[in-house]
Amino acid sequence: MRAAKSAYPLTWRIMDALEAFAAFVWPARFGRAIPWLMLAPALLLVGLLVLGLWLIGDASLRTLDTSTFLMSETYTLANYRRAFTESLFAVVAWRSLAGSLMVTAATLILAFPYAYVMVRTSSPVIRKLLLIALFLPFFIGQVVRAYGWLIILGNQGMVNEALSLVGIAPIRLLYNYWAVLFGLVQYMLPFAVLMLAPALTAIPEELEAAAGSLGADWLRTFRHVVLPLARPGLVGAGLVVLTLSLTDFAMPAILGGGSQDFIANAIYDQFFRTSDQGLGSTLALLLVATGSLLVGLVFTLFGAGTLAMGRARQ
Amino acid sequence: MMPVVLNGSSIKAKSEEAGVAVSVKAVNMVYDGVHAVRSASFDLEAGKFLTILGPSGSGKTTLLRLIAGFQRPTSGEIFINGAAVSAVPPHRRSIGMVFQKLALFPHMTAAENVAFPLKMRRSDARDIPARVERYLDMVRLGGYGARRVHELSGGQQQRVAIARALVFEPDLLLLDEPLAALDRKLREEMQLEFRRIQRELGVTTINVTHDQREALVVSDEIIVMDGGEIQQKARPAETYRSPSNAFVANFIGVTNFLDAQGGERRAIRAEKIRIAATRDGLAGTDMIVEGLVVDAIFEGERVVYEVRVASLGDALLRVFDHDPSAHSQLEAGSAVCLGWAASDVLEFKP
Missing domain, CATH: 3.40.50.300 (P-loop containing nucleotide triphosphate hydrolases)
Incomplete structure (x- = not known):
């Protein structure tokens, strides 16, 4: 049977041997374990995070002894009492919460047309330009960008220089609430656009043409067809922008100049200025709770399915 | 309803x-x-x-x-x-x-x-x-x-x-x-x-x-x-x-283009051609050519023949036989005669 042997080339036999070896090392019945194995690294990371949260929870129940700079041995709710009664924290919390909600609304309103044009334009040049303009700020980073705004908006900055040319006295543009929100919106815009673009791509252009032929002008097409179908993208982008700006540190620190602290800045102060780990942990936990509550609220209002998860939406 | x-x-x-x-x-x-x-x-x-x-x-x-x-x-x-x-x-x-x-x-x-x-x-x-x-x-x-x-x-x-x-x-x-x-x-x-x-x-x-x-x-x-x-x-x-x-002739229906005469293209629809083993089976047609069956495809209600015709420059003609039960199917390789009426020929000016 020489012919049969030559019809079964050497390379095949090598592959067979390799396959047999692989089956010996990793029998097929182990196959069911593969998904869990692939999940393991991520689960481990999340697990570590839970451990950290538990330690923070522990610290939040101890007060700082200002004479010895040691944490108390016994558990007390004193930190929580301070966080809820001292007006400074209420101001900071309200500033962060209201600020992040405004930033979210403004970002979504600005990001939607940007993403829409980027997805729908028939000109590849325009699409590329929009993409470059979107990604460039990503390479620069948040802190450098904030400094950029200092240069542009400062008392001797470009804007005030330009104003002085037409005889307007310098305006204080920095170190106020609106400067922080402005910086945040500018920072969040690429995130929102990147999350909206796939959602808009998923809406067939033909649906808009159909709405037009059925009697809807562009405004009603937008309201009755595009907007409802873009909801998963809007919810996702909104969640990302909301949580990122609620927990932001750099923009309030740099553009707020210490006068416009968000919760993250207050936590930083407790940990690294007054070294009060207990109060810092308490504020951190309250921030986590607020964020989770907001996300939970969005999910109850719009349903977790709006993020196009699960099999229900085809 | x-x-x-x-x-x-x-x-x-x-x-x-x-x-x-x-x-x-x-x-x-x-x-x-x-x-x-x-x-x-x-x-x-x-x-x-x-x-x-x-x-x-x-x-x-x-x-x-x-x-x-x-x-x-x-x-x-x-x-x-x-x-x-x-x-x-x-x-x-x-x-x-x-x-x-x-x-x-x-x-x-x-x-x-x-x-x-x-x-x-x-x-x-x-x-x-x-x-x-x-x-x-x-x-x-x-x-x-x-x-x-x-x-x-x-x-x-x-x-x-x-x-x-x-x-x-x-x-x-x-x-x-x-x-x-x-x-x-x-x-x-x-x-x-x-x-x-x-x-x-x-x-x-x-x-x-x-x-x-x-x-x-x-x-x-x-x-x-x-x-x-x-x-x-x-x-x-x-x-x-x-x-x-x-x-249009080519896009609608199955059309065989015959030789061009004086720049004019002539064509015949596949269903207008009759096929038989001998000339005797083609009574009533006035154009008759001889050919060789290349393929015979049985499609149920009809048989589609592909016939090579030497006298038409080795053209491959497609022929629909809509009553295959009337006579036995012609096998690939058999010599056949094709016939059609001159009035069924389509003519196109260039």
Whole structure:
């Protein structure tokens, strides 16, 4: 049977041997374990995070002894009492919460047309330009960008220089609430656009043409067809922008100049200025709770399915 | 199911005028350097079912989109019920359209889809549910109104799309190859459905397809397009029997091109050729050639022969034998005689 042997080339036999070896090392019945194995690294990371949260929870129940700079041995709710009664924290919390909600609304309103044009334009040049303009700020980073705004908006900055040319006295543009929100919106815009673009791509252009032929002008097409179908993208982008700006540190620190602290800045102060780990942990936990509550609220209002998860939406 | 009687009085009145519903005059469309439609002109009588037939890239879809208003012609003008519409945006034209991919709104139920054009056109809200119900009944989807689009089968989705395009009683119905994606059985069923609904409502309809069978089955008139130009506009039987040029002859039906004589091309349809083992079996034909069977394909109701004919420059002729049971099937390799009547030969000027 020489012919049969030559019809079964050497390379095949090598592959067979390799396959047999692989089956010996990793029998097929182990196959069911593969998904869990692939999940393991991520689960481990999340697990570590839970451990950290538990330690923070522990610290939040101890007060700082200002004479010895040691944490108390016994558990007390004193930190929580301070966080809820001292007006400074209420101001900071309200500033962060209201600020992040405004930033979210403004970002979504600005990001939607940007993403829409980027997805729908028939000109590849325009699409590329929009993409470059979107990604460039990503390479620069948040802190450098904030400094950029200092240069542009400062008392001797470009804007005030330009104003002085037409005889307007310098305006204080920095170190106020609106400067922080402005910086945040500018920072969040690429995130929102990147999350909206796939959602808009998923809406067939033909649906808009159909709405037009059925009697809807562009405004009603937008309201009755595009907007409802873009909801998963809007919810996702909104969640990302909301949580990122609620927990932001750099923009309030740099553009707020210490006068416009968000919760993250207050936590930083407790940990690294007054070294009060207990109060810092308490504020951190309250921030986590607020964020989770907001996300939970969005999910109850719009349903977790709006993020196009699960099999229900085809 | 009971036939549904619609009080589409406005549509009936329009068709009774029997005027010209759509008039395309010297329309050209050039984009991205491509001359997609070249000086297309035709008139369509109200209430007629017109099919624009052509291969992909023939400009048929572009012509339809121009009529729908999604694109503006580079030159020329389109008239609907006598009014020039080039400057009118789609949502101000009274045109119902069924799209290739149907374009049903996935976040709405079947009934909400059908109600959409009525809401957009600000119909009296109290009349909408009854109207929607009536049109769902018309497409035999009564009781399916509450279903979401993805809960419906392909054929049911087609019907929702038809109901949605017709519920606001448009002046004109456009069909952009909506049947192309269906399997053959469902497609043929829906073709008849389109025909039935179109006759019932009397709505002027323009259908675009590359399926010659569909064009022949459903249409009052067929426009054949190629290379952006209208090749022929005629009734289906006329298009088939006397194609205006070689392209039309080749595109509709199975056509054998014979030798060219003095620049004139001659052709014979596959079903006009008779085949027999000897000349004796070809009584009544006046053109007889001898050939060799290359292939014989049994298709049930007919046998398709491919016959090589030496006297025609080794041309491969396709022959339909529609009564294969009358004599035994001829095998590949056997010598045969082909015959046809000289009056069946199609002749085309170059």
